[in-house]
Amino acid sequence: MTVRLRPTLAALPAYVPGKSVPGSIKLASNENSYGPLPHVLERIAAAAENVNRYPDTNSSELMDALAAKFGIGSDRLVVGCGSVSLCQQLVFATADEGDEVVFGWRSFEAYPIISAIAGATAVKVPLDGQTHDLRAMAAAVTDRTRLVFVCNPNNPTGTAVSGAALLRFLDEVPSDVLVVLDEAYHEFVTDPSVVDGTTLLERYPNVIVLRTFSKAYGLAGLRIGYGIAADPAITMAVRQTQVPFAVTQIAQVAALASLEPAAERQLAERVAEVTAERGRVTAELRNAGYQVPDSEANFVWLTNGPAEAGGIDATAFAAGCAERGLIVRAFADSGVRVTISNPAENDKFVSAAHELRA
Numbered sequence: 001m002t003v004r005l006r007p008t009l010a011a012l013p014a015y016v017p018g019k020s021v022p023g024s025i026k027l028a029s030n031e032n033s034y035g036p037l038p039h040v041l042e043r044i045a046a047a048a049e050n051v052n053r054y055p056d057t058n059s060s061e062l063m064d065a066l067a068a069k070f071g072i073g074s075d076r077l078v079v080g081c082g083s084v085s086l087c088q089q090l091v092f093a094t095a096d097e098g099d100e101v102v103f104g105w106r107s108f109e110a111y112p113i114i115s116a117i118a119g120a121t122a123v124k125v126p127l128d129g130q131t132h133d134l135r136a137m138a139a140a141v142t143d144r145t146r147l148v149f150v151c152n153p154n155n156p157t158g159t160a161v162s163g164a165a166l167l168r169f170l171d172e173v174p175s176d177v178l179v180v181l182d183e184a185y186h187e188f189v190t191d192p193s194v195v196d197g198t199t200l201l202e203r204y205p206n207v208i209v210l211r212t213f214s215k216a217y218g219l220a221g222l223r224i225g226y227g228i229a230a231d232p233a234i235t236m237a238v239r240q241t242q243v244p245f246a247v248t249q250i251a252q253v254a255a256l257a258s259l260e261p262a263a264e265r266q267l268a269e270r271v272a273e274v275t276a277e278r279g280r281v282t283a284e285l286r287n288a289g290y291q292v293p294d295s296e297a298n299f300v301w302l303t304n305g306p307a308e309a310g311g312i313d314a315t316a317f318a319a320g321c322a323e324r325g326l327i328v329r330a331f332a333d334s335g336v337r338v339t340i341s342n343p344a345e346n347d348k349f350v351s352a353a354h355e356l357r358a
């Protein structure tokens with residue numbers, strides 16, 4: 001006899017983390033290639049001296065700093081153990097068994113897993129090319145829909161929806177359906193037609209915007225992210241579904257240190273390097289004959305398809321990269337996602353891509 005588990009688990013797709021291979025360059029998890037800023041590292045070390053104590057379960061100091069940054073009351077904010085955790089809490093807070101969670105596909109691979117664990121029905125709306133089809137997503141909303149994820153820019157395709165398209169979508173979605181704008185890559189957006197979700201909250205109180213310290217802020221290993229909503233009922237619901245003490249003091253302290261003006265400036269320089277490199281890598285890949293959608297994130301996307309049309313075979317392409325010491329993220333049925341790193345690592349990827357095309 002073995003223990004009786006929920007049948008849902010047997011059918012659950014596995015979350016596939018980007019591989020780490022010693023000696024290889026990892027371009028598989030959209031991490032920041034730079035280590036923490038020196039003063040952030042110092043605060044982490046100092047906070048480590050108190051790990052015999054539980055953390056501040058309300059992340060009060062960090063909440064105050066974020067409230068000041070966004071010019072809002074801290075009741076509109078919630079801090080979580082990574083924004084993935086916030087995604088999960090939002091589904092737990094809204095969806096009962098059989099309720100529907102709508103998202104584009106392909107998008108962030110955590111969404112179907114989270115939905116299934118909650119017992120909700122995942123409704124996957126195919127992308128239009130490589131971009132969210134917001135009209136189709138709005139049309140997919142039924143009276144069973146409790147939550148819609150809009151990953152903007154989208155992971156793994158890197159594309160972003162325009163502000164105009166997003167506003168039209170938000171006007172169409174019923175105001176009692178929660179819309180989660182997952183803006184994990186917001187800091188990398190350079191297209192002025194893409195709207196900052198936090199500017200829409202007053203107008204759409206059924207929206208929560210999620211941000212993370214994992215990507216632009218380079219703190220992926222510490223697990224910390226946050227959400228902002230206009231309606232405190234939403235942030236309260238997220239708090240209710242939080243595991244007690246889920247956000248460590250070390251993570252809180254590091255995030256707080258990263259929000260200091262000097263740190264923000266240094267991090268913005270790193271982000272600017274990444275966005276410049278994204279343009280360079282995209283151009284190089286297109287020169288080599290690959291079809292690459294415009295990315296607004298810190299990664300680029302190569303699509304499965306016939307080579308004549310600029311496509312790749314994801315599994316073969318990733319294997320070719322691995323032989324050259326580069327770990328990229330393959331989605332066997334759709335394409336390969338490659339993180340933009342520093343210029344030296346990007347150069348290695350670009351030459352591998354040229355070789356794989358030859």
Ligand SMILES: *Cc1c(COP(=O)(O)O)cnc(C)c1O
Nearest residue numbers: 082083084108155184212214225
């Ligand atoms: C990386 C990522 C996150 C952030 O995850 P954390 O849990 O904050 O590390 C959230 N959403 C998407 C789409 C991501 O790609």
